[in-house]
Every structure is written in C-alpha cells, then in structure tokens.
Amino acid sequence: MSSDLSKKTSEVLRSTTYAGFLLEKNWKPLIMVRAEGVYLEDIDGKKYLDFSSQPSCVNLGHNNRRITSAIKDQADKLTYCAVGLGTDVRARCAEKLREVLPDSLAKYCFTNSGSEANEAAVKMVKTYHRKDGRTKIISRYNSFHGWTGATGQLTGNARRFATETTGAYPGVVHVPDPYCYRCPFGLKYPDCGVACADIIDYTIKNEANVGAVILEPVTGASGVVVPPKEYLPKVREITEKNNVFLIVDEIMCGWGRTGEWFAVNNWGVKPDMLTTAKGMSGGHFPVALTATNDTLANFFEDNWLPVSGTFSAHPLGMAAGIAAIEEYQRGNLIAKAKELGRYLGKRLEEIKSRHPSVGDARGLGLFWALELVKNRRTKEPFNSGEDYLEGRTLTVQKVARKMMEMGVYIYTGVVSTVIVSPPLIITKEEIDHGLGALDEALKVSDQEAIPD
C-alpha cells in the first residue's frame, strides 16, 4: 500500500507534468527517491530490483560512485561552454570512444538523446545526398528510433501511428523484419534464405534514391528480436553494393548489452554510422553519439553540417562518458554479460516451458524478452497496437504490475513482450530473484491464455 505522501506526490506529478507514450489519465506513477546498484527505492522505503536497467539504460547499475564523482569533479572545473569551443574532457571522451567503437567509425558528433543522435544521422545522410537526390531512408516496421519528427517517422511500430498523419518527415520506406517467430514472409529459417535481408536489396533498387538503411542490430523496445546469423553480414553486403549508408541504432543494444561492446560485433559487421546514448553514460547524464565513417567525415570538411545544439558535447556528459567506459572495462562487464547471458537464457527457456502464455523466449547476452501469447499453437497475441494506443491495459502490463508488487521492475515492450535486460553488474543470485518474481507473475497471463 502506498502512503499518503506517495499518493499526494503522484497526484502532483499527474496533474502538472506529462509522462508521454500513454493516455495521461492512465498514469499513476510510483515515486522513486534513491537508487544504488541494481536497486531502486521508493518514497515509502520499498526496494525494487531493476530487472530491465530502466529502459535498458543503467547498464552499470544506479548511482555508480566513480561516474557520479567524475561528474562532480568536472562540475567543479567547467560545467558549460559553447560547442564551438573545445574542452579537454571532450577530447579525452573521443579518445576513450575510439578504444571501444567499431574501427570503421572515424568521427563523432555528440548530442543529448538517442532521438537526436538518429536525427543527426539521417540529416547527415540527406545533406550528403542533397545534390543527387538520394535522400530516402529505409527503416524496418518492428523498430523504435525515437520520438522526434524524423525519428518518430523512422519508427515502424505502433508508436508511429499516433503522429504519422502529420506527415512530419517524408522519404521513409519501411521493410519487413528478421522476426523469425512471426516471419513476415511465412517462411522458416534456414530454408527462407534470409529473405528479410534480400527484401532490402529489392527495396533499394525499386525505390531508387535511397541514401541509407537504419536498423537496430538487435531490436529493442519492439521485443528484442535477434536476427539470424546471416542477416547483418548480408545487409552490409547489400548496402555496400548499392552504395547506401548503413546506420546502426545501438541506442538500446549497445554498451555490452548483447555480450559485445556493440551488437554489430556479434556478426563482425562494420557500419558506416552508429548511433548510441543510454549506456554511454549508464544513464548518469543525458549524452548521445552519432559516429560516422571517414566518407562522411571528409564530406563535411567542405560542406556545411546542419547539426549541433546548445548542449552538444556538454562537459558533464563527456566526463560521464569517460567514466562509464572505464567502468565497463574495470569490471570486465562485457565478457560478464556474455557469460551471465547464457545462464539467463537457459533459465528463461525453462520458464517458457512452464507457462502456456509464453510463446517465445529470445535474446543475446543480457538482453532477453519473453513474448506472451494467448495461444501458443496459433501465436494469437493478447494485444494489438490499437490496444496500446487506445490505452487499454495490456497483458504484459498486468504481469509487470504484479512484479512491481513483488519488488521487481520489468520493462514492457510494444506490445507483447516483457524485457529482461538487467544492469551488467547483476549477480546470479539477483537474476534468480528476478526470475522467481517473473515466474510467479506469469500466472497472471497464464490465466488469460487459451490452452492448446
């Protein structure tokens, strides 16, 4: 039971501030006051295991002291200067990034959120192709790329529908996904020949004027879709042959989440552009990155770059970025995510076998999802994108609420998945604790499932 103080604070928030991505009347926030490691604490002193790193963001856990100290030290020296002036901390952050990013990426543009990082990426492509008109961007249906004008349109999932009639951003073409559980072509891997990659070649040729393909190497909020192993290398080959930039959105799947520094490393793919945010500071400061290859870097030597903002390359964000990379390295967290991920995956498969409402368990590293279904044989989903936009309570939300009652936070994807993506510092015992709550909470969806 929430205290009166909790209810009062919640009501102040509800009546005076927006949450977004829901019907505001449905927002009943719990009030968090502090956090440490893998735990959050609410205003009544109740603790919650963070089983999803919030939206796959606090990869290093909450309130990492080395990062908060780095931010404080930087704040004592220099809190702000215009992006056109240089700072030593920005140079150090760039050098640190070079240690860990794919080596195809030569130059870095800093912004403040994932949406901005993707805005910057597509704006750079459109500027590069301004004269030859190849300004179309291919994206995928089962994707989320942000909430702003351009990125809302790049997004393929239900979140796009709410704004699409404004026609905010022309020239985005969506293609089907490497979503084997619900193959959009009705095919089966490996006999499919990875048709979901070939469709990109087909679309580039038939659309003409395509400048870039943007994709999440492992889809995040739309349900942790891991492509078959041939997919990304094939897409890289197709984009190269067609002279089209490949932008990988690693805002959620980057920073060790999949057991590699960046998800593309799982398949040895070198992108032309990489965007990231979230884990870049482990959520300690809003900072984001658009990294480009040297073709783009060279182009903007002599062509005007229409990208930058007041808070770009903010010194506190740069300090947080350096400290975060040092923390990933110090804790050997990337290798740890790979190892613990195997355990997590095995346990989730066991959970799947016990629950009729779990249709699929899939993931890589410490990035997993359970897709909930009404019927395992027909794969009929509990909910649709329309339910989500109409503000009906989704089955995954009921499961998440039950888990919150048991003191475990879990993030729900759009619209049928619960996403298990804990901080990379989590222990095996803490994973067991979170899975125990998930196992129990799934009884809620089991009750709504129709047995085979």
Ligand SMILES: Cc1ncc(COP(=O)(O)O)c(C=O)c1O
């Ligand atoms: C893959 C992906 N791209 C872009 C974004 C947008 O990032 P932000 O919320 O920082 O603007 C998100 C946010 O969850 C994301 O998961």
